[in-house]
Amino acid sequence: MISTLLVANRGEIACRIFRTCAALGIRTVAVHSDADDTALHTRTADAAVRLPGVTPAETYLRGDLIVKAAVAAGADAVHPGYGFLAENADFARAVLDAGLTWVGPPPEAIEAMASKTRARDLMGIRPLEDVTEADLPVLVKASAGGGGRGMRVVRRLEDLEGELAAARAEAARAFGDGEVFLEPYIEGGRHVEVQILADTHGTVWTLGTRDCSLQRRHQKVVEEAPAPKLPAALERDLRELALRAARAVDYVGAGTVEFLVADGRAHFLEMNTRLQVEHPVTEAVFGIDLVALQIRVAEGHALDPDPPRAQGHAVEARLYAEDPARDWAPQTGTLHRLAVPGNVRLDTGFADGDTIGVHYDPLLAKVVAHAPTRAEAVRKLADALERAAVHGPVTNRDLLVRSLRHPEFAHGRMDTGFYDRHLAGLTEPAPDPHAPLAAALADAHGRSRFGGWRNLPSQPQIKRYLMDGQEYEVRYRHTRTGLVPEADGVRVVHADAHRVVLEADGVRRTYEVARYGDQVYVGGCALTALPRFPDPAAQHAPGSLLAPMPGTVVRVADGLAVGATVRAGQPLLWLEAMKMEHTISAPVTGTLSALHAAPGHQVEVGALLAVVEAHREDQ
Known part of the structure; x- marks a missing residue:
């Protein structure tokens, strides 16, 4: 024991x-x-x-x-x-x-399946070699590890060598193994997987399916069990293929066999010889604890001959500290508060006040909802995320809520290209126009014991906020009856330092307000309090390239030097943050007038990396 x-x-x-x-x-x-x-x-x-x-x-x-x-x-x-x-x-x-x-599984089983190239050999699948135009698009894939690291989609033959080099470098940093291989890139497919659990007595369970098609950078974002709308014959084929993979290596413990489903067929991807990030949806549906079962198997106990029966549907969303609208740039800083309401499961490695650093994956938490039907589980999860208090760096919370409510997802018609098609619309800012006013009113109460009423007429109070990249100016007055905003059709019902109730056009809404320094959170909106008058010294010259995140400069484009001519979109340097490589490209066609970055440099968010002066026709 x-x-x-x-x-x-x-x-x-x-x-x-x-x-x-x-x-x-x-x-x-x-x-x-x-x-x-x-x-x-x-x-x-x-x-x-x-x-x-x-x-x-x-x-x-x-x-x-x-x-x-x-x-x-x-x-x-x-x-x-x-x-x-x-x-x-x-x-x-x-x-x-x-x-x-x-x-975990025996070392021999890990060895057989941990290398994707060897696993594919075992399943009778050969990688691509001597790629031609007819083979495009292809996927460059790291042989070891996972999580989307060391993966690149190549659509032009002239890009192949560069993407192979980048994938090898990223895989070596993430997994200590730079081996990569090529496979056909199947567009419009669904990522479906089968959870297995095996003991040392010959019993192997297949615990249903999961759909993990909503992905960014080949890394899963939303997962669910069971995979929706799979034909019974295809689901049976998936279970049989998973069972075949497990028995081929005398597997023991928890593992997952992954497939890409397209045109009614299952294409083997890999077998993960470990517990998956998305295992909670399987636990919810089958009413089990996979970690407890892993421990029992490791202690030599036998599984029951048959697994428990599945009940209902479960959906998991991964909450990341990242900005989807800025190429999924990871974010760092203090997580002031993380609270998710409702009857949902929250798995996290952070507590309020913890710091999100630059060294590891930006996953903040996994939120899981279980309900009798898929529609109920999706609705439950979207509501919990929308009402959650997530106070700290920018996250993908709004993207998750919109994804769950998107008609394509709601009807189970998603595939791995979901974000390629819909990201722009899903990240379009939709700020609450009354959030800045609520922030200003709460701040007015929080800073003064006695309000600010004066017996003599005075100029209105003015506060400025930045929200979703746009500046807002709020004006209000202190009167005998309380705070009165200079906003047509808006009445203040209640205001204190943490809660503001506004009535606009006959509709009353309550805003919970929290402030940490200059950062203000009003419901689901994040605002930055600005000085009343802008500071001209804070402006950067046009064409300035600023670090979108803290990280390490890992590469600078070959031959790049001050005075060089660069074209719009040309990669200039690469930052590594949270194990992922991020490309910094020229914003315009012009001349590189300054370069402040070199390989190995540690930079903070907002650091000036380079300046490109636009050619006249691009200005």
């Missing part, structure tokens, strides 16, 4: 595993980088071990240090979570060689 479990991971998945361990009476051990010294998973575990002498990005890839930490802390088992070393056969062997229980 396992008594003390070390989780070789961080963040949300570590906290989720600790929760199950607490329910089972198992003591827990966390490992952490210096950047995660005060992280929630570090604080939650019964014991925590710092992994020394490596960068934050590399810490959780050091299997040798993690095994030493397990032994030192008295752990008798290790759970890898997902990502990092979860699909590393050498790490699994090292855990077993140390006399510890490995909560």
Whole structure:
């Protein structure tokens, strides 16, 4: 029996595993980088071990240090979570060689399936070689790891070599393995997967299907179980193929077999020999705890001959600290508050006041809704997200709500190209016009004990806010009867520092207001309080390229130097943030008049990287 479990991971998945361990009476051990010294998973575990002498990005890839930490802390088992070393056969062997229980599949099964090229060989699928125009588009894919890292879609033959090099570099940084391969890129398909669970006694469960078609950068955003509108014959084929993959490698534990479904056929993608990020939707539908079952299997217990029956429908949305309207740029800063109302499940690795850093994936939380029908689950999840208090860096919350309510998703007609088609519309700003007024009124009450009423007439109070990239100016007066806005048709029903009630055109609405320095949150709207008069010194010259996020400059275009002529859209340099590479391109055709970036430079958000002076015809 396992008594003390070390989780070789961080963040949300570590906290989720600790929760199950607490329910089972198992003591827990966390490992952490210096950047995660005060992280929630570090604080939650019964014991925590710092992994020394490596960068934050590399810490959780050091299997040798993690095994030493397990032994030192008295752990008798290790759970890898997902990502990092979860699909590393050498790490699994090292855990077993140390006399510890490995909560995962046998190293031989990991080895057979962790490399996508070997897995495809096992399933009788050959990668593309000697690509021609007739093969386009193709997908460059990292052989190791997942999460969309090391993946590139190539539509022009002349781009192939550059994208291969970029994918190899990104895969090597993320997984320590730069091997990539090519496969046909199937457009308009659905990403469907089958959850499996196997014990050491020969029983293999297939736990239904999941649809994970809503993706950005080949990384899942919304997942659901079961996959909607699958023909019964196709669903049967998916389960049989998944069972075949599991039995081919004598699989043990939890795993997922992934497919691309197009034209009524299932195309094998890969087998993930670990727990998936989206496992909660399967847990909700089948009424099980997959982590608890992983632990039971690792202890040698047998599964029941048949899995439980599925009940209802579940949908999961991944809440990321990122800006979908700015090429999904990851965001950093303080998460002041995260609260999601309603009867939904919230899995997170953050608590109020925690800092979202630059070193790891920007996932803040997973929100899961379960209901008797798909329509009810989708509605429940969209409502919970819309009402959630998410106070901190920019997130994809509004995108998630709009995605869930989009007719294409609502009717189960989505595919992996959903955001390619609809992103612009889904990220169109839709600010509440009364949010700035609510912010100003709350601020007026929060800053003065006695209001601001004067017996003599005075100039109106003026406050300025930035919301969704647009400036708003609010004017109001203090009178005997309270605050009176200079806004036609709007009446103040109630106002205090945290709650404002406005009536506009006969409709009364309540606004909850929170302020952290210059950042103001009014319901679901985020505003920045501005000085009354703009500061001219804060303006940047036209053509300035500013860092959209904090990160590291990893590459500068070959031969790029001050004085060079560049064309609009030409990639100039690349930033790495949260394990993803982001391209910074020339905004106009012109001359590079300044270059302040070099490989290895650490930059903060808003840092001036370069300046391109537009040619006259482009001005």
